[in-house]
Amino acid sequence: MVQIPNTPAPTMPPAPRSVPTSADVARLAGVSRATVSYVLNNAGAVRISEPTRRRVRAAAEELGYVPHAAARALRAGHSRMVLMPTLPVPAGPLYSQFVHDFQGALSSLDYTVVQYGATGQGDDEARAWAELRPVAVLVAGPGLGPEGVAVLKRSGARAVVTLSPEAVEGARAVPLDHADVGRSAAGHLYARGRRRIAVVVPAEPGMEMFSAPRLAGAREALHGSDATVTELSLAYTEESAAALAARWPALGLDAVFAYNDEYAMLLMRALLDAGLRVPRDVAVIGADDLMLGRLLRPRLSTVRIELPSGRELASLVDRAVRSPAAAPESHEPYGATVVQRDSS
């Protein structure tokens, strides 16, 4: 029996053939690669006969052909990828929700959102991002300097948006004023008559990026007043909270602003368990207005940070991409508002 060359016996498991290209489709359909491209991209300019279309589609189907995004981007000279470097710390609920909304909104604007696992730390992170040639980059937190922005723009990024507290030269800033969270919290505690105020900072590494401005804001708000600010480190474990609560009386503090509601809840629980009364002995306020803060008793006071919605930010990115030259519409800083409940 004669075996046709290059045709495996029908009963053989399909060999790990290499991935099919449009050329393979063209060959199988008996047309040129150009025709394949026209058919599969529904090009309206050229008209292809219906039988040909069918043959091409059938061939693509049979081979399991999937176009190669990199090749397409290379040829096109651009893509619609919006790159969002992942944070160096696990995302909190606030950020998760935001990312989800942002992605959805950008998807309906026909962009593709990619969260890129930042590997190399340091100044050349921006280079790694630029290698992907994204059409826009949204970076939360610091870690991007003016030179980084320049690298990205020179690599074709038509919009670089930072969610950082301070503006970066060349990027559209969405000024999230984390310092204002600290200012608001400290101001609130002061107004409630507290004078010996603690600020809790996460002990976990990598969180300074957000905690530092909040601490600084609190310090700033009370600077020159008769109140003192004490920085306390707290790990996100019950043990750490219990230890801190145990030495609380010795610290002589009458209020605490914790990094966020999670740390605030953890500490408040430990303080209550240690026999302190909240808010009488110590006032507690957190930040981010998480749901869980409403569940504990006393209900946790908190500072809510104003956040642009994912939809707003998506639209900002879209506008920036479409007219990169336009003046970087400066937004007034997103501030913070105190939500007083029962713990302060």
Add this chain to the structure above:
Amino acid sequence: MVQIPNTPAPTMPPAPRSVPTSADVARLAGVSRATVSYVLNNAGAVRISEPTRRRVRAAAEELGYVPHAAARALRAGHSRMVLMPTLPVPAGPLYSQFVHDFQGALSSLDYTVVQYGATGQGDDEARAWAELRPVAVLVAGPGLGPEGVAVLKRSGARAVVTLSPEAVEGARAVPLDHADVGRSAAGHLYARGRRRIAVVVPAEPGMEMFSAPRLAGAREALHGSDATVTELSLAYTEESAAALAARWPALGLDAVFAYNDEYAMLLMRALLDAGLRVPRDVAVIGADDLMLGRLLRPRLSTVRIELPSGRELASLVDRAVRSPAAAPESHEPYGATVVQRDSS
């Protein structure tokens, strides 16, 4: 004065010149593109004179040259991108932590992790993923059928790993048994003498993916017993919880297993506020062993699902990539264990 063509006047602001390529670097350094490639990739095989190396590096620096990842991948025929489609719902703390660990571990194995914002829903999601030609794909939850796996593999993915409850033909399954969460919770409540058991399911769309198996597991565990299972829908708002708590007495239920700790806490708080006693009138158990469950009083019982660590999973992916032919080492299902506290 003669102006050299193509050279802008020195005082002109740098025009939005197009993005520099290795050819530009070569031109500026006065060498060939090949030499540029050798120098910038530290090719050991060929030896380039030190002065030349310097010239090339200087030129690249001056132009702000960044290599084009797509072009490189195209030429190389492969990349080290591990693709992780983003969930269709905002990630919870458990998942966020896992993703973070997984990314870190894969980074040290020199892979690049990309979370890809799923846009088109349906059967052809896999096609969109395949267009990126990832070397591996990790998909959490369902939504990937055998044909999807086939598409990915034909497109060059050397490993497809699912984190779904049920195994998918062709993919390495990490069998996360969400049903076992429900089974364990229901079994625990039954053992504690409860017979009229509620299962709370999130009202938010898109959560069925995880809640359905947990509900099914609970039903299964109690099937044929003298206990009843009542499915209750709950939105993640205080209003919804209060409404449910208000009609609780009329329901005649003596226990509730909530989708996860967040929903459990929300409902427990509402039940307590409505005057019910926990666990006396109603036993409550959640899932996922979140920190916040330990803060409320009574402390929330929970079901902890065994999860492979990000590191383990990264190593699994790495092994799968290196020898795709190897037998898909089947792991026994990750189960669930009850953590009894005070609410049940």
Add this chain to the structure above:
DNA sequence: TTGAAAGCGTTACCAC
């Protein structure tokens, strides 16, 4: 030690 050239998969222009 360096350069010329081919080729990765795709699309767009321009002949046929």
Add this chain to the structure above:
DNA sequence: GTGGTAACGCTTTCAA
């Protein structure tokens, strides 16, 4: 209507 062909940016083999 359809099919060559060139080009996108990069790496690598081969030749000089």
